[in-house]
Amino acid sequence: MYNPxxxxxxxxxxxxxxxRTKIITVIAFSLVIMQVKLISLLAAAAFIVLCxxxxxxxxxxxxNTLRPVMPFFIFLFIIYIFFTAGTPLISLGPVQITSEGLAxxxxxxGKFILLVLAASVLTISTSATxxxxxxxxxxxxxxxxxxxxxxxxMMVTLALRFLPTLLEEMNNINEAQLSRNSNLSSLGLKxxxxxxxxxxxxxxxxxxxxxxxxxxxxxxxxxxxxxxxxLYELHLTPMDYYLIIMxxxxxxxxxxxx
Amino acid sequence: MISVxxxxxxxxxxxxxxxxxxxxxxxxxxxxxxxxxGSGKTTLIRHFNALLRPASGDVLVNGLSTRYVKSHPEIRRxxxxxxxxxxxxxxxxxxxxxxxxxxxxxxxSSAEIRKRVDEALEKVGLSxxxxxxxxxxxxxxxxxxxxxxxLAMDSRFIVLDEPTSSLDPESRFIVLEQLKQLNQEGIGxxxxxxxxxxxxxxxxVLVLEKGKLAADGAxxxxxxxxxxxxxxxxxxxxxxxxxxxxxxxxxDIREGLFSxxxxxxxxxxxxxxxxxxxxxx
Numbered sequence: 001m002y003n004p005x006x007x008x009x010x011x012x013x014x015x016x017x018x019x020r021t022k023i024i025t026v027i028a029f030s031l032v033i034m035q036v037k038l039i040s041l042l043a044a045a046a047f048i049v050l051c052x053x054x055x056x057x058x059x060x061x062x063x064n065t066l067r068p069v070m071p072f073f074i075f076l077f078i079i080y081i082f083f084t085a086g087t088p089l090i091s092l093g094p095v096q097i098t099s100e101g102l103a104x105x106x107x108x109x110g111k112f113i114l115l116v117l118a119a120s121v122l123t124i125s126t127s128a129t130x131x132x133x134x135x136x137x138x139x140x141x142x143x144x145x146x147x148x149x150x151x152x153x154m155m156v157t158l159a160l161r162f163l164p165t166l167l168e169e170m171n172n173i174n175e176a177q178l179s180r181n182s183n184l185s186s187l188g189l190k191x192x193x194x195x196x197x198x199x200x201x202x203x204x205x206x207x208x209x210x211x212x213x214x215x216x217x218x219x220x221x222x223x224x225x226x227x228x229x230x231l232y233e234l235h236l237t238p239m240d241y242y243l244i245i246m247x248x249x250x251x252x253x254x255x256x257x258x
Numbered sequence: 259m260i261s262v263x264x265x266x267x268x269x270x271x272x273x274x275x276x277x278x279x280x281x282x283x284x285x286x287x288x289x290x291x292x293x294x295x296g297s298g299k300t301t302l303i304r305h306f307n308a309l310l311r312p313a314s315g316d317v318l319v320n321g322l323s324t325r326y327v328k329s330h331p332e333i334r335r336x337x338x339x340x341x342x343x344x345x346x347x348x349x350x351x352x353x354x355x356x357x358x359x360x361x362x363x364x365x366x367s368s369a370e371i372r373k374r375v376d377e378a379l380e381k382v383g384l385s386x387x388x389x390x391x392x393x394x395x396x397x398x399x400x401x402x403x404x405x406x407x408x409l410a411m412d413s414r415f416i417v418l419d420e421p422t423s424s425l426d427p428e429s430r431f432i433v434l435e436q437l438k439q440l441n442q443e444g445i446g447x448x449x450x451x452x453x454x455x456x457x458x459x460x461x462x463v464l465v466l467e468k469g470k471l472a473a474d475g476a477x478x479x480x481x482x483x484x485x486x487x488x489x490x491x492x493x494x495x496x497x498x499x500x501x502x503x504x505x506x507x508x509x510d511i512r513e514g515l516f517s518x519x520x521x522x523x524x525x526x527x528x529x530x531x532x533x534x535x536x537x538x539x
Binding site: 128210221222229 | 338343347349351360361364375392
């Protein structure tokens with residue numbers, strides 16, 4: 001299955017950055033972008049172009065990440081151009097497109113497109129393992145509040161680890177049902193809904209059993225609530241520190257002056 | 259050393275799953291646990307690493323009782339466990355991270371984890387798959403990966419619950435050979451199976467029947483009792499069965515053989531003896 005957001009190994013500057021730096025940048029970017037106007041949107045776009053150039057991710061690959069979310073963007077755009085009050089630009093019977101609506105539509109959809117691209121640069125340039133570790137390190141402060149960053153990281157890891165297993169299981173069940181001629185999806189909408197039930201019920205049961213076994217296996221391998229160590233450790237380079245400070249200063253300035 | 263003293267266990271009050279089990283397993287022993295379905299094999303071995311705790315009696319691992327939660331990490335480090343379904347015991351996004359899970363839980367430094375992971379993967383021959391996602395491995399390789407995960411914790415024993423039941427014959431052979439080799443290096447093996455042909459490497463066989471320890475002895479002594487095993491719903495190893503049939507037919511063959519090599523040698527020497535007899539007549 002093709003996943004446009006999947007990690008592509010590389011040796012670019014962005015690939016080599018500590019995941020924490022990248023996560024902080026994406027969070028900061030998403031804070032700032034909510035404040036931007038039409039003109040500063042161009043600056044934000046320029047920033048994303050810069051990042052993608054530095055990460056040496058092919059433009060086509062990066063733009064592919066917009067495809068799955070495109071219907072949502074189109075929907076959003078339509079809502080904005082038709083349902084914003086202001087000076088009419090074109091009238092189509094009872095509905096009219098306003099110039100304010102058009103500006104609003106371009107701005108809002110532009111924001112979302114840039115957000116998706118920013119997050120995609122992060123996931124394409126960072127392996128799932130490193131990303132989880134970065135997340136874990138950033139969440140460490142919650143350990144002092146009684147939470148567990150290790151547990152959260154473990155949950156993310158397990159979710160990612162078991163996704164392919166779950167898909168395989170789903171295919172098995174589907175094939176087992178097809179081989180017994182239960183082609184419900186050809187029976188129209190009602191059949192389609194029932195086929196979902198027939199698929200999800202055994203899948204859920206199997207998965208619960210799988211979780212049970214997994215819990216035993218983890219316990220048998222000394223998993224417990226508390227501190228863990230990892231095969232890889234993260235190290236912030238001077239470059240990371242420099243970037244993080246830059247990002248924070250820029251973000252604060254943007255939030256104040258935009 | 260694992261000592262089990264007067265172990266009783268039940269999930270519900272009315273039905274005892276394990277009754278009055280007493281046994282000791284020395285370090286480095288290769289022990290096979292056999293029994294029909296529902297005889298309590300899995301329940302018994304889950305007491306060894308404190309996944310289950312006795313209703314009464316004690317299980318001691320190197321003197322540490324499984325009763326106390328405090329000693330569980332150390333007990334589980336010493337007694338590694340491999341489960342039946344390889345898919346549901348892998349937790350890492352890559353092969354090396356999966357092996358690193360146990361040592362990471364022990365809180366070792368990342369340099370030490372690296373060393374152990376590399377050694378363990380080298381030992382089971384999976385070094386070249388280090389960075390692969392574990393679900394892309396074959397069934398046999400997945401079980402080898404699980405074994406590497408245990409080795410990285412520096413365990414004294416590996417407890418395996420029907421580790422080969424979902425494997426093809428070739429993978430099965432590879433896993434069994436791996437176990438044999440690890441045992442020769444001094445790691446104790448506790449192997450639950452219902453395939454009697456897998457027991458050629460065992461020093462000792464425990465037979466469970468309805469939650470009781472029905473027999474405990476050398477494989478030769480256990481497998482000699484072909485009819486008794488059949489009554490328990492267990493098929494003796496095919497070689498043992500062959501010898502048993504030959505004896506029933508009146509051939510003077512030694513009992514208690516269960517490896518193909520031994521049986522072959524025995525049959526050939528019997529044939530030679532017959533030939534000599536024929537020449538002398």
